[in-house]
Amino acid sequence: MGGRRLRTGHDWKLLAESCTALLERVPELVDEHLRQLAEHSPVYAGVLASDLQWREAEEAIRIGIETLSAPRESPRRDLEHAEDLGRHRAQQGLPLDLLVHAYRNAGYLVWDALVESAAGREPERLAALMRSATVVWSAVDAQTQTASEAYRATEAELRRRTDEQLQALLDALLEGQATPGLAARAAAGLDLPEHGPYAVVVLRAVRRDAHGQPLRGAGFRFIWRMRADCEIGVVALTPGQGLDGVAQALDGRCSGPGGISPVVPGLAELGRARRLAELALRTCPPDATEVVRLDQRMPTALVVSQPELADRLVSDVFGELLALEPADRAVLLETLDVWLTCEGSAGRAAGRLYCHRNTVFNRLRRLEQLTSRSLARPRDLIEMTLALDAYRLSGARR
Incomplete structure (x- = not known):
């Protein structure tokens, strides 16, 4: 219960005498204190064992009363105890508002007991006690603040440790570890079903919403993990998504x-x-901004999954083409790319390329000559399409 003391004078002497006398009533005060706490909230009884709670309350009230009557230079045992108790209550899971209420309730009981002890005696003692009210309640405020700060610091540390543990579980899942019970522990900690539809997203650049927070898609639950060169998101899907x-x-x-x-x-x-x-x-070119699904990029995925074969495919299909001047080569490959995007329509490709459709035909014929392949033959078309993907994803950086 400590706080700033009366420095000199008769008031200090009378307050110290009253506090010393009150120490005999500490067991009585503790019993009443715990009774009132139990009436206030059943959480007290649920979180704290009765015997331990009684001893802790007795120690706190006794130290508080002794601090009020201790010399000014004495160590602040009350604040040290409040700090320890704040940490302990956070570890036990007692809500902070109930911790604050307990300190306030103990303060009222001690103050009422001091006033009661002085009321039946000489008026001078009661008047001195009234002048000491600020000292008593400053002490209660200091203890409450110290306990609350220790509680919040411990709670933050516990939350950080919990987050780190959950992140470690998620990392282990994303790494494909086959530890028994890993999925079940992660499901419990992350509040996710162990079995159910999931997808994983890998983003080359960090995606944030307008407020700078990790992206939360409408109707989707994303759990994100940062990496040095990407961001990985686990998406928990629900039926219909x-x-x-x-x-x-x-x-x-x-x-x-x-x-x-x-x-x-x-x-x-x-x-x-x-x-x-x-x-x-990996099927996305370096300058791409789109988000792609693997099941819609399977041919390209086959190419990038075999880089050595992809390089050989580029050399075999585009060998003579690669010997052209870069600008000339780029025009021909862009024409092929746009023509494929337009599903083989020279007219639509010409519109996108801002040229005549005959120009598109001429460029495509030149491509056929340089590659010794025909775009009219399905197998040749597949080879040229895959070679174009491989070139854009790897050969373009040569």
Whole structure:
């Protein structure tokens, strides 16, 4: 109960005498204090064992009363005890408002007992006690503040440790660790179903919403983990939610591209989903900004998953083309890319390229001559399409 003391004078002497006499009534005060706390909230009885709670309350009240009557230079035992108790209550899970209420309630009981002891005696003692009210209540305020600060600091530390533990569980799942019970522990800690539809998103650049917070797609629950060169998100899907909605929620929210895995049936499959999402991301050119689904980029994914074969494909298909001047080569490859995007329509491709459709035909014929392949033959068309993907994703950086 300590606080700033009366420095000199008769008031200090009378307050010290009253406090010393009150120490004999501490057991009585503790019993009443615990009774009132139990009436205020059943949480006290649920969190704290009765015997331990009684001893802790007795120690706190006794130290508080002794501090009020101690010399000014004495160590602040009351604040040291309040700090320890604040940490302890946070570890026990007692709500902070109940901790504050307990200190206030004890303060009222001590003050009422001091007034009661002085009321039946000489008026001088009661008057001195009234002049000491500020000292008593400043002490209660100081103890309450110290306990609250210690509580908040401990609560923050406990939350940080819990977050780190949950992040470690999530990291282990994303790494594909097969530790027994890992998925169940992660499900309990993250409040997620162990079994159910999930997808993983890998983003090359950090995606934030307008307020700088991790992205939260409408109707989707994302759990994010930061990496040095990307951000990984676990998406918990519900019935009716599909990957198109995930892509729409993510698209256009950052400057870099992203990859979305196929749906997997539970947390234990997140490692595989992460690898597939990374593969989807690798199908995006360096300057891309779109978020792509692996199941819609399978041919390109096959190319990027075999870089040595992809380089050989580029050399075999575009060998003579690669010997052209860069500007000339770029025009021909852009024409092929746009023509493929326009589903083989020279007229639509010409509109996008701002040239005549005959120009498109001429460029395509030149491509056929340089590659010794025909765009009219399905197998040749597949080779040229895959070679174009491989070139854009790897050969363009040569």
